[in-house]
Amino acid sequence: MVRATVDDPVSDAPFQGGAGESGQWLVEALDPEQRQAVLAPVGPVCVLAGAGTGKTRAITHRIGHLVASGAVPSGQVLAVTFTTRAAGELRGRLRTLGADGVQARTFHAAALRQLGYFWPRIAGAALPRLVESKIALVGRAASRARLAPSRTELRDLTAEIEWAKATLLTPEQYPAAATAAGRETTHPPEVIARLYTAYEQAKREAGVLDFDDLLLLTAAVIEEHGWVAEELRSRYRHFVVDEYQDVNPLQQRLLDAWLGERDSICVVGDANQTIYSFTGASPRYLLDFPRRFPEAHVVRIVRDYRSTxxxxxxxxxxxxxxxxxxxxxxxxxxxxxxxxxxHGVAGAVLAAxxxxxxxxxxxxxxxxxxxxxxxxxxxxxxxxxxxxxxxxxxxxxxxxxxxxxxxxxxxxxxxxxxxxxxxxxxxxxxxxRFFERPEVAEAVQLLRAAARSADTDRPVGLVAEVTEVFAALGWRGGDPPNGSGAQRERWENLAALVRLAEALVAADPGATLDHFVADLADRAVHxxxxxxxxxxxxxxxxxxxxxxxxxxxxxxxxxxxxxxxxxxxxxxxxxxxxxxxxxxxxxxxxxxxxxxxxxxxxxxxxxxxxxxxxxxxxxxxxxxxxxxxxxxxxxxxxxxxxxxxxxAVRCRVCERPLVGQAARAGRCDGCPANIDQALFERLRAWRSARAREQSAPAFVVFTDATLMAIAEHRPTSVAELVGIPGIGQAKLDRYGEDVLALVDGREPSG
Incomplete structure (x- = not known):
């Protein structure tokens, strides 16, 4: 077996062990429930932490205590979360607790590092290039599938493929699963399944991977190659998962591969904050944790320090x-x-x-x-x-x-x-994104140039140096310009960078321009x-x-x-x-x-x-x-x-109570319609124009039945418009303003 070493690419920190301090100081300032989470023994731990209860404090202190007490060497801990911002916060807190050898990453960042290390040894070649956005490849696949989606539809189709991959569905499985889940899609499920197949083919021909492939391939490599599993599991012996209510089946598969038959895992989550099930996230893993690990310590953290x-x-x-x-x-x-x-998402929610x-x-x-x-x-x-x-x-x-x-x-x-x-x-x-805004990117570029410059005629102090550099951009301190336009926004963005310099000096009075540029680079990455x-x-x-x-x-x-x-x-x-x-x-x-x-x-x-x-x-x-x-x-x-x-909703004609589709239509099937014929014709003409723009059949925009319902209802608000059968969120975003303008007798702006 090849063991991880000090310069192991799987980790960017040395393999650390040893007992060190007892870590008692890490529990003294905690409340009783947080203390239970920190002191729970190594093994399965489930922390149910409500909003504002200090969950990040609890889990970072738990990791710090495990490391300080010698229970788990810092190099053997992997903490994963869902955003680079959250991972950066975890790393920062762990650093202050003396546990800077702990790996704190997003699922994707951890998978990329691991796969980049093992793939050349498995395939004899470098890891294929990673594409940051699927949009271009989905567009190419759409052409192959004889589809001509608009830009908005292309985005929606891409999101649907991401949902399928996150829930471990193949193209063949997608139609039945999408129908069962009540997915609202711009195209029939069978068409999206065909597009999904074409997308995977286009990706293979281009020799690239997407972010979902990172997780899937990493899990597969661990599952199929015993030596990879042994090496990784000897490296990482304890896992911490933040925001566990948001994990999806693909992420859970990777987590299971990391764990193997072991149970040294601490999960933290709040089922009341499960709001991403439309992307494949499921609270069932959090809710079923005690059932999967009967010996698990379950801790509820309920003291809210955030709100009144x-x-x-x-x-x-x-x-x-x-x-x-x-x-x-x-x-x-x-x-x-x-x-x-x-995958039982709704069942888990109702169980919660x-x-x-x-x-x-x-x-x-x-x-x-x-x-x-x-x-x-x-x-x-x-x-x-x-x-x-x-x-x-x-x-x-x-x-x-x-x-x-x-x-x-x-x-x-x-x-x-x-x-x-x-x-x-x-x-x-x-x-x-903040660091991609033109004035911020330009400011950072000037700061880098100033840091490389050999010019010795500079003002004393980091903040003064930064202020002088920004003077070349026309920035001045003092009060911001009046108003809220582009000039004010530009001033505020540069002022935010100056405040970062001030904070760095407060933490390290000896900080230099080089330190500041490095800090900005790290912030941009995360x-x-x-x-x-x-x-x-x-x-x-x-x-x-x-x-x-x-x-x-x-x-x-x-x-x-x-x-x-x-x-x-x-x-x-x-x-x-x-x-x-x-x-x-x-x-x-x-x-x-x-x-x-x-x-x-x-x-x-x-x-x-x-x-x-x-x-x-x-x-x-x-x-x-x-x-x-x-x-x-x-x-x-x-x-x-x-x-x-x-x-009860009543028919607008006969006033009888309505249920089902009749309630949504606003009248009984047998009652006479009251269609605004002129509006109906305007809607049909508009639909024809939009269909031509998209090179799509007219019914893809709206069916005749939907146009008739609009002409009968004459909706004047978003709430009224989406109450009409055939108009969901996707079509509301795409066509809502146009339809409301037509009902109001105005020309659509788009």
Whole structure:
């Protein structure tokens, strides 16, 4: 057997052993539950850690204690997580705890390092090139499959292939599994299976690998070559997995290959924060951990150090209501086809719902109560949010400690407009990466040049050197420019780099420009971005793992949260968990709001999210409705939410109660239709034009039945539009604005 050595490419740290200190100091500052997690013996450990409970502190102190006590040499520990940012945070904390020999990586980074080491010895050749994006290859495969998808469709098709690979499906298995899981796709499952086959062929011909192949090949190499398994397992004897509720079947297969028959593994997760099942992630591995390892130590960490008791109380009430209102809009609460999902995802989610949800225990002092506000329209909701942000800024809350969170990215436009009009700087999370922004890339390039320069006529001190370099970019210190345009954003980005230099000097007074450039390079690799002074706009998915002093949860209306295409009980409960994630991002201030209409003066036909039933106080405020005006269904005269059930949907013609597809169509099958023929013809002409642009049949855009339903409903909001059969999230994103414009008598902007 070939054993790993000090310069083993599988690891970038020396193989360390020995007992060292007892590590008692690592448990002294922890709470009782965190201490249990740290002191649990080597072997299977499952840490169920709620939001804001210090899970990263617990697992890093556990690793540090294992190393300091000599129970596990640091070089034999592999900690894996899902993002480079989280892996970087783990490494940083472990370094301060004296456990810098521990490997902390993402699944993909660990697999790439291992496969790059073993592959030449197995195949006699270098590892094939890794492609960072599948888009180009999927486009080539689409041409072979005689498809002509638009750019948006290409992205959706790529995501579908990624889901198939993450759930270990072959092209032959995909159609049945996609149908069972209720996947919403732009093309029939059989067509996507054909595309999947063509994609794999195009990839082989190009001699490249994608990121999913990294995990699959690494697992296969370990499974098929005993000497590889022996070498890896002798190197890594203890594993830690962060955010274990987000693991998918492919990642679990790799983890199983690493482990073999051993059980020295610690997993950390929170089933209440499972929000990525649409990508293949499944909480079943976390929930079934004690069943797989009957001797496992299970520790619940429940003390919340992030949020005030008022925010924590709302979060507890939200998860305590799991299953109470989850099937509104799904007649009788029956599960739709695919309710059990694939690989038991839905079953695991529902099993989690049957467990007693852990109640978080707030540790912070009291703060203001969360607010619930109803508005007549989205523009009014956005304008009021901007005014409240302006008030917070005036009270001394930094812009970087304020966030506006929404369900879908399309909602950001109204808030970008309102916040910019108020002269407030903002940034949209999930857009361009910080270190790829032009001014940041240029600044880093100038810093590198200055570090290489032999010029001795420099100002004294790192911060002064950085400031002088940035002067060449026109940057000056002091107050930022007024407004929130490109000039303000550029200033804020450079100011963030200056603050990084100041932080480096505070930690190491002797830091030089060389040190700073190296630190920036490491941050760029791991996407460890600095704080930029601006209000954050982000989707609820993008907000996971982050926190702010003040959070605005906006657009909380039926059809948006839960999103209209969430139909099964499992899908509805995942939408509830998205709201839970949003609530638990707030440290002190939390505002929840919704609008009854999309446009000012539009029909107020929306309802507040079912998840707010029973949560808002009787004094919940109502804004934007004329005094004494009629209350919206589900809101009493004072604007407070009613907790009782909704009235049945009735036919607009005969007023009989409706269920199933008739409820979605809004009338009985036998009742006469009321189609706006002129609108129907406009829709058909528009559909023909879009189909020609995409070189696709007209029905790929919308079927005649869907166009007729639009012409009959005449929807005026996103919530109304997605309530029409045939319009899911993908088609809403692609065609929603066009359709609403046509209904309103305007020309589509696109």
């Amino acid at each position: 008791p008022q925010v924590v109380g709302l979060a507890n009430r939200l998860v305590a209501r799991v299953g109470t209102a989850g099937t509104r809009g799904t007649p009788g609460g029956s599960s739709a086809p695919g309710a059990q999902g694939t 719902a049957r467990h007693e949800p852990p109640r978080l225990v707030a540790q912070r002092p009291d703060g203001p109560a969360p607010t619930f506000t109803e508005f007549d329209s989205e523009p009014e909701e956005a304008a009021a949010t901007a005014r409240r942000i302006r008030a917070l800024l005036g009270a001394g809350v930094p812009a970087s400690e304020i966030a506006v969170l929404y369900r879908v990215n399309a909602q950001s436009e109204a808030y970008e407009t309102a916040i910019a009009a108020a002269g407030i700087p903002y940034l949209v999370r999930g857009g361009e 996407q460890h971005i600095p704080t930029v002074e601006g209000v954050t706009l982000a989707s609820l998915h993008a907000a996971k793992g982050l926190e702010w002093d003040a959070v605005f949860l906006v657009g909380l209306a039926e059809g948006t949260l839960p999103i209209i295409h969430a139909q099964t009980p499992a899908q509805i409960e995942e939408e509830r968990r998205l709201l839970y994630v949003g609530v638990t991002r707030a440290r002190e201030r939390l505002a929840l709001s919704w609008a009854l209409a999309r446009h000012e003066g539009g029909r107020r036909s929306r309802r507040p999210s079912r998840f707010l039933d029973g949560l808002a106080p009787r004094s919940a405020s109502s804004a934007g409705r004329p005094a004494g005006g009629p209350a919206h269904p589900g809101v009493d005269g004072a604007g407070a939410l009613r907790s009782r059930g909704r009235a």
